[in-house]
Amino acid sequence: MENTVKNIYIGTCPNCRKGKVFKEKGGFFKLKLPKMHEKCTVCDYKFEKEPGYFYGAMYVSYMLTVGEAIGLYLLLSYVFQFGDNFQIFLMIAVAMIGLSFFNMRISRIIWMYLFKI
Ligand SMILES: [Zn+2]
Numbered sequence: 001m002e003n004t005v006k007n008i009y010i011g012t013c014p015n016c017r018k019g020k021v022f023k024e025k026g027g028f029f030k031l032k033l034p035k036m037h038e039k040c041t042v043c044d045y046k047f048e049k050e051p052g053y054f055y056g057a058m059y060v061s062y063m064l065t066v067g068e069a070i071g072l073y074l075l076l077s078y079v080f081q082f083g084d085n086f087q088i089f090l091m092i093a094v095a096m097i098g099l100s101f102f103n104m105r106i107s108r109i110i111w112m113y114l115f116k117i
Contacts, residue, residue: 008109014116015045021109026101034105047112054108061107068099 003017013019019042026034039046048054069092076088 004113008106008113011105011109013040013043013045013047014109014112015040016043018042019045021047021112022105025105034101036108054111057107057111060110060114061103064103064107064110065096065099068103069096 007014007017011021011025013021019037019040021036021040023035023037024032026032036047038048072092072095073088076091077085080088
């Protein structure tokens with residue numbers, strides 16, 4: 001389980017756990033969406049099994065976003081002890097935009113691992 005979390009974070013192939021899933025990580029500041037390899041460069045495992053396979057990853061992404069927002073809210077309200085929720089809300093909104101690229105990448109990997117475990 002610990003290794004799986006690490007592999008998901010690094011973005012290795014769910015089949016052999018050696019090849020990389022993404023060619024480019026992309027990033028908010030580079031204004032680039034992450035690009036995937038079609039197949040694993042090591043074991044030839046096909047990542048997108050069928051067209052639309054990754055639609056389900058949106059649910060994973062959604063859950064991640066909600067989880068991160070709740071975590072951030074708890075953290076920020078603890079650290080800053082604001083009585084004003086609006087400031088916290090703004091900070092979370094900014095953080096979520098930055099995290100959206102990360103979420104997109106990680107949710108696809110989690111989605112593939114869900115069917116492999
Ligand atoms: Zn592989």
